[in-house]
Amino acid sequence: MSFGNKTLKRGSSGDDVIELQLRLAGFRGTVWDGSFGPGTELQVMTFQRDYMGEENPDGIIGPKSVAALEKFADEHPIDFDKLKCSCGECDGFGNGQYKDEYREDYPMIERYYKYEYPGIHKAILNAYRSAQFYAKKEGFPAPIVTCGYRCWINNRKKGRTSTNHMGKAIDIDFPLQSGDDKRDDCERCDSFRGKLVELSNFQIGWHANNHKSLEPSTIAPSWIHMDVRCYSRKYLDEKYFVKSLADNL
Ligand SMILES: [Zn+2]
Known part of the structure; x- marks a missing residue:
C-alpha cells in the first residue's frame, strides 16, 4: 500500500485516495476518482x-x-489461481485481444466491449474481500470464487459471447451445507445479495452508471455474480486490473 505516513481525510486528493477508494470498494463504496469527498468519508467511517x-x-x-x-487485506485473501481462465491456452487472464473493438452495432457500450482486460478489476476483488468479511459477520458460510476470468478462447469453446468475465466480473458461491437442497442454496444467495446491497452499496442489475452490480436471481439463482460493467471507461483503465497480489492489491 502506498499511503506511507500521510493522513488522508476530507479534501485530500491524488493516487493515494484512489488506492483507498479501491481498497474500500466493499464498504459502501464510491467511485475511485481520487477526490476524498463525503462518499469516501462514508467508506472510511463504515470500515x-x-x-x-x-x-x-x-x-x-x-x-x-x-x-x-x-x-x-491479509485476513481476506485472494487466491489468483482460482481466478485464472480455465482455457489452458491464455496466461490465465486473456491475451489482450480486441482493444477498442465492440460487438457490431454497439459502439462504446461496455457490455459489448470485446477487450480482454489485463487481469481482474481491483474494485471487484476488494469487494470480494468485504463479502468474505460481511458473510462471517452476518452468519453466512465462507464464500468461495467459482468463476473468475474467461477469455475469448474459453468463450468460443463454450459458445458464449458475454465479455463480463474478461476482467470485470467474478462469481462467488457458498459451498453446500449438510442437509441443504437447491432451494436452500438459492435462498441463501438471495439473502446475501440483499446484504451486499445494504452493506457494500451494490445494485441489483445494471440501471445506474458507475455503480457495482449483482446479477438478479433470475439470471444467477444459485450463485452470486458481481461486476463493474456499468462504469465509464476512466474507471476501467488498465491500471485497475491486476493478476497477482504483488500488483498492489
Ligand atoms: Zn483463457
Whole structure:
C-alpha cells in the first residue's frame, strides 16, 4: 500500500485516495476518482465502525487505520489461481485481444466491449474481500470464487459471447451445507445479495452508471455474480486490473 505516513481525510486528493477508494470498494463504496469527498468519508467511517469496531469513527485515515487496512487485506485473501481462465491456452487472464473493438452495432457500450482486460478489476476483488468479511459477520458460510476470468478462447469453446468475465466480473458461491437442497442454496444467495446491497452499496442489475452490480436471481439463482460493467471507461483503465497480489492489491 502506498499511503506511507500521510493522513488522508476530507479534501485530500491524488493516487493515494484512489488506492483507498479501491481498497474500500466493499464498504459502501464510491467511485475511485481520487477526490476524498463525503462518499469516501462514508467508506472510511463504515470500515472503522464495521471492521475496526470504532464506536465513534472519525473518517480520517492515519497510521492506525492504515495498519487495519493491511490487516484486513491479509485476513481476506485472494487466491489468483482460482481466478485464472480455465482455457489452458491464455496466461490465465486473456491475451489482450480486441482493444477498442465492440460487438457490431454497439459502439462504446461496455457490455459489448470485446477487450480482454489485463487481469481482474481491483474494485471487484476488494469487494470480494468485504463479502468474505460481511458473510462471517452476518452468519453466512465462507464464500468461495467459482468463476473468475474467461477469455475469448474459453468463450468460443463454450459458445458464449458475454465479455463480463474478461476482467470485470467474478462469481462467488457458498459451498453446500449438510442437509441443504437447491432451494436452500438459492435462498441463501438471495439473502446475501440483499446484504451486499445494504452493506457494500451494490445494485441489483445494471440501471445506474458507475455503480457495482449483482446479477438478479433470475439470471444467477444459485450463485452470486458481481461486476463493474456499468462504469465509464476512466474507471476501467488498465491500471485497475491486476493478476497477482504483488500488483498492489
Ligand atoms: Zn483463457
